[in-house]
Amino acid sequence: MSESQPEKKVYPLDFSYLYGKPTCTGRFKQHCEDFRVEEQLDFELTGEGEHVCLWVKKVGENTDYLARQLAKFAGIAAKNVSYAGLKDRQAETYQWFSLYIPGKITPDFSSFESPGVSILKVIRHNKKLRTGCLSGNNFTITLREVSDKAQLQTVLDKVQHGVPNYFGNQRFGFDGHNVNAALQMFNGRKIKDRFKRGMYISAARSYLFNRIISQRIDDNLQASPMLGDCVQFVANRSFFPLPDLSEQTLQRLSTREVCLTAPLWGKGELTSSEDAQQYELDCLQDYNDLQAGLAKEGLKQERRPLLLIPEQFSYQWVDQATLTLSFYLPSGCYATSVIRELIEINI
Structure with a gap:
């Protein structure tokens, strides 16, 4: 294979589920009206x-x-x-x-x-x-042809307490195409279209973020802090590394005054420290090429909450196989992160 066409890497989109992979199936977005989104300006x-x-x-x-x-x-x-x-x-x-x-x-x-x-x-x-420039979005979603109402009901009661704050798989393109395109761009491929450049960079950064969350779930660390974990104030989004794991620190986490975060990769050192920083570096050791490319693009090290709490969450069974649910998510968060925990989606 020529140098101009490097072998594509595989970027699996098999991110872990917080409540186990759903066994219940259903139809999502069967009609446009099944997925209603209303923006809220800030x-x-x-x-x-x-x-x-x-x-x-x-x-x-x-x-x-x-x-x-x-x-x-x-x-x-x-x-x-x-x-x-x-x-x-x-x-x-x-x-x-x-x-x-x-x-x-x-x-x-x-x-x-x-x-x-x-x-x-x-x-x-x-x-x-x-x-x-949004504070967030209100969603009203209808799931149809639900295969197991009792099983879905069990998970409905869980997702209200949080789901992984994944970037939606649509960001990565089919079979991780956009992440591959980012790598090729980092390796010298010219992309003149500014929109495509931004999309590929965003895909690479989001992929690294998702991989860390997925690993923390595998290690049962999605809600358990490590020394040096970078936490974010829920009220104003400023963040800082945890200097200790005192009772006061754990209390602030349990009341959601602060929340755990994962990195949005950029140039410079991670803002986490101690054990957490080493953990994050270990999680991404297979993706040094993406890290280097993002740093070269000049992006800053930023953070994003590890878990997503759907606000104003409510639902109603229309019949035994049709569910309508409503919730609010902050700007930049994906409704599919909620839906993927509920059902195995049939489009």
């Missing part, structure tokens, strides 16, 4: 400014494609349209877009037409909506 829109913000309902439509359609309608460049979050196509989503339109004239979006799309609100704002 600020109020001002009502004035150079950016026109649109609150949009879309069903079965691609976010980026819709952004281009809105740009065309408004007569502006596609680069002048942004959105707070990239949402699934196979879903019913309620999300914000912003269009840079200086001046006092706002286009009449009531005449905008696109299949499955409704513009519900138009309001100006003084800043561009940037990706990630």
Whole structure:
């Protein structure tokens, strides 16, 4: 094989389950309406400014494609349209877009037409909506053809206390393709498309994060701190390594004043220390090439909570084989991390 086409590495997506691999099966996203997502901004829109913000309902439509359609309608460049979050196509989503339109004239979006799309609100704002400017998302999900109601009911009572805060497998592409693409890029392959570059870098970083969580679950350390574990204040997201494992420290963890984290890889040393730092390095010893590539890209060492607690969690059995559940997740967290603990998914 030539140097320009290095042999692909295998990046398995067999991340461990916290409550055991589900034996119950069910259908997830059988219809777009089965996966409803509603964005929550972390600020109020001002009502004035150079950016026109649109609150949009879309069903079965691609976010980026819709952004281009809105740009065309408004007569502006596609680069002048942004959105707070990239949402699934196979879903019913309620999300914000912003269009840079200086001046006092706002286009009449009531005449905008696109299949499955409704513009519900138009309001100006003084800043561009940037990706990630959300506090979180509300989810309403329907699971159909559930094979074992009693088994699923047991796990429903468990996931409310937390699930692994995995990045969803969709981030990695089929069979880990995006992680492989990142490695090839780190090894010199030119990727001109900025979106693809960002996607590959994100896939590599997320993969390392998932691998550490998966190993901690295998070692039953998902809730047990090690000396030097880096914990994060739940309220403000600042983090620090644990200097000791005193009773006071354990109490702060049990009340969720602070939570355990895993690294989002970047340049420099890990922010964990002592036993925890060595553990994290050992977990990733087979991925030095990805670590080096991410550091070279200039990313900072960051942290992300190890477990995800679904908030405002509720559910209702529609019938013996159909379940609807609702919950809120902070920005950047995946509903599939909850669903994968409940059922073996049949798409």
